[in-house]
Amino acid sequence: MGTSMPEQxxxxxxxxxxxxxxxxxxxxxxxxxxxxxxxxxxxxxxxASFGFDLAGRLLDRSSLASAGWWSLAAASLLSxxxxxxxxxxxxxxxxxxxxxxxxxRAHMALGPLFFGLLLAACSxxxxxxxxxxxVPWGYLIAMGGVLLVVAVQGYLxxxxxxRYGAAVQGRFRALPIEHPGAPPARVSPAxxxxx
Amino acid sequence: xxxxxxxxxxQWLLLLAALQAVLLSADSFIGHYRxxxxxxxxxxxxxxxxxxxxxxxxxxxxxxxxGVARVAVGAGLLAFAAGLIGAGYHHWYGITTKPxxxxxxxxxxxxxxxxxxxLVLATAGGLEALxxxxxxxxxxxxxxxxxxxxxxxxxxxLFGMSLSAGLLHYRGAYNxxxxxxxxxxxxxxxxxxGWNALAPASGASRxxxxxxxxxxxLSGFLGAGMHLRGMDRQxxxxxxxxxxxxxxxxxxxxxxxxxVGASGLIAVRLL
Numbered sequence: 001m002g003t004s005m006p007e008q009x010x011x012x013x014x015x016x017x018x019x020x021x022x023x024x025x026x027x028x029x030x031x032x033x034x035x036x037x038x039x040x041x042x043x044x045x046x047x048a049s050f051g052f053d054l055a056g057r058l059l060d061r062s063s064l065a066s067a068g069w070w071s072l073a074a075a076s077l078l079s080x081x082x083x084x085x086x087x088x089x090x091x092x093x094x095x096x097x098x099x100x101x102x103x104x105r106a107h108m109a110l111g112p113l114f115f116g117l118l119l120a121a122c123s124x125x126x127x128x129x130x131x132x133x134x135v136p137w138g139y140l141i142a143m144g145g146v147l148l149v150v151a152v153q154g155y156l157x158x159x160x161x162x163r164y165g166a167a168v169q170g171r172f173r174a175l176p177i178e179h180p181g182a183p184p185a186r187v188s189p190a191x192x193x194x195x
Numbered sequence: 196x197x198x199x200x201x202x203x204x205x206q207w208l209l210l211l212a213a214l215q216a217v218l219l220s221a222d223s224f225i226g227h228y229r230x231x232x233x234x235x236x237x238x239x240x241x242x243x244x245x246x247x248x249x250x251x252x253x254x255x256x257x258x259x260x261x262g263v264a265r266v267a268v269g270a271g272l273l274a275f276a277a278g279l280i281g282a283g284y285h286h287w288y289g290i291t292t293k294p295x296x297x298x299x300x301x302x303x304x305x306x307x308x309x310x311x312x313x314l315v316l317a318t319a320g321g322l323e324a325l326x327x328x329x330x331x332x333x334x335x336x337x338x339x340x341x342x343x344x345x346x347x348x349x350x351x352x353l354f355g356m357s358l359s360a361g362l363l364h365y366r367g368a369y370n371x372x373x374x375x376x377x378x379x380x381x382x383x384x385x386x387x388x389g390w391n392a393l394a395p396a397s398g399a400s401r402x403x404x405x406x407x408x409x410x411x412x413l414s415g416f417l418g419a420g421m422h423l424r425g426m427d428r429q430x431x432x433x434x435x436x437x438x439x440x441x442x443x444x445x446x447x448x449x450x451x452x453x454x455v456g457a458s459g460l461i462a463v464r465l466l
Binding site: 087090091092093094095101104105106108109110111112113115116117119120123126127130 | 412413420421428431453
């Protein structure tokens with residue numbers, strides 16, 4: 001009563017990253033892909049913090065160690081937004097079961113763990129910074145482990161976007177190099193589905 | 196007592212109590228929405244969660260302001276009492292009045308109101324009340340140091356959380372080996388926290404509690420990722436929105452484990 005099942009036509013294209021029919025848009029949404037933006041800060045600041053601390057340890061420069069602390073503090077703050085925007089992106093991604101979704105699930109499982117490791121490392125680094133202590137090798141080894149998790153997480157995210165086209169709109173003006181002489185297409189045609 | 200980043204241990208505990216209030220409100224909303232808010236009392240966690248959140252934040256930001264700590268103590272005690280009453284409600288409506296009653300105990304434990312869930316509200320309230328008393332300069336509560344009581348609350352809560360996870364992961368058929376983690380780790384962390392509460396001068400108890408509480412903290416984030424993955428294993432996955440979330444593992448529960456582990460760490464290292 002009062003409900004209706006969706007027709008077959010309503011469901012066409014759902015779950016495909018390259019649908020001809022644009023998905024219905026909510027009334028208000030942030031146009032920029034926030035997750036894709038924030039994730040670069042998480043990766044870059046965490047890596048930079050490790051680099052600064054390692055260089056500070058090797059060269060015995062306190063200014064580098066300070067840069068290591070502040071980079072990690074910024075990474076921790078921004079990564080909360082990275083995780084939240086990742087979940088928000090997932091809610092808007094009707095992706096079908098298959099290798100892409102398996103990759104996505106691994107990416108989702110690893111994200112919070114990375115955030116937890118980052119918070120733990122940041123707490124350790126905060127204690128060192130407050131006491132003005134030299135960064136111990138144990139901390140640098142632990143940060144190496146965090147970077148390994150970041151690398152795997154970044155790889156999975158890269159696979160999702162560049163292999164499976166997750167959250168990629170696919171609307172770009174193609175160069176006419178495939179068919180010389182032909183007028184440029186308005187937008188790229190949707191790829192044909194494999195038989 | 197020492198401080199970290201300019202905040203005392205009690206202020207960190209208040210911030211963690213505020214975080215717990217947000218997390219438990221989210222989880223109880225999902226659970227109570229699933230049952231249709233059949234009782235008005237099912238709104239209590241949000242009212243008390245909001246009260247806990249605001250009072251804990253105020254006491255953490257302005258601990259010296261007149262009356263702020265007293266309001267936080269009051270809110271904490273109210274939430275503590277409400278958590279205990281909520282556990283009684285869950286027992287009454289989830290088991291006693293259900294068809295079959297205690298004769299179908301396992302069925303009711305698995306499929307109706309989670310019996311220990313409201314006690315998280317009692318934990319958040321208890322920790323907030325103790326931290327607010329500490330921030331206002333009270334050295335002893337009921338004749339015991341606040342550090343001992345905080346670790347006692349953390350120890351009991353972790354033990355209860357391991358029981359709850361054991362039950363709910365049993366419902367999930369332990370389909371992933373990581374589902375054994377809270378059942379194994381949390382009792383060990385609870386024991387270590389309890390040991391350190393009773394023997395604070397012992398270096399071994401401090402080391403054991405620190406190590407196991409850090410593992411508890413990290414296991415919470417691992418669990419959050421696995422619960423997200425569990426949501427996505429529902430038909431259609433997270434893109435189905437509320438439908439996927441209602442039938443999936445509780446999203447905030449592992450983060451509550453992390454928050455309680457962090458509270459224990461604060462008590463061990465900063466109080």
